[in-house]
Amino acid sequence: MEIRDILFSVVMVVSSFVLTYEWLGRFKYSPANALIILAAMVMVGALAGMILSVDMRLRKLDNMLEAKERSLRINIQSVENNIDSRVHEVLLRMDDVIASLDRTRYR
Template sequence: MESRDIIFSIVMVVSAFVLTYEWLGRFKYSPANALIVLSAMVMVGALAAMILSVDMRLRKIDHILEAKERSLRINVQSVEGNLDKRVNEVLVKMDEMMDSLDRTRYR
């Protein structure tokens, strides 16, 4: 979790406080009713925590996918190297057999 995420969460909670307090004051409702203001702050705080939680989960999944991609890439390179070796061995044997067939045909 980055510091800017925490700062944005704090800004969300403070703006919810100011918005709720001013909104209640505008309609001549008792702005001293702290329960409404507190519930708005808790709601926005929970929303910020949920967003941060989703962000952390997505980062974790991204790291897991990167690790799997890296291991898959290494495995593919290893299989490719083994396949190249075997194909070269088969080609060498085929060349030897072709040479031996050419020799026997020209005799």
């Protein structure tokens, strides 16, 4: 979680306070409406927390996918090297067989 994310969350909560306070001020503000202001602040704070939680989960999933991709790339490379060495061995054997057939044919 970055400082920027926390700062945006604080701005969301403060702006919800100001918006609710000013909006209720248009309709004869009374201290009983403080509960409405508090509820709006809690709601926006919960929304900010939920957004940050989703962001953290997405980053974790991204890191896991990168790690799996890296390991898959390494596995594919090792399989490629194994196949390459086996093909090379088969080609050497084929060359030996072809050479021996050529020798027997010319005798």
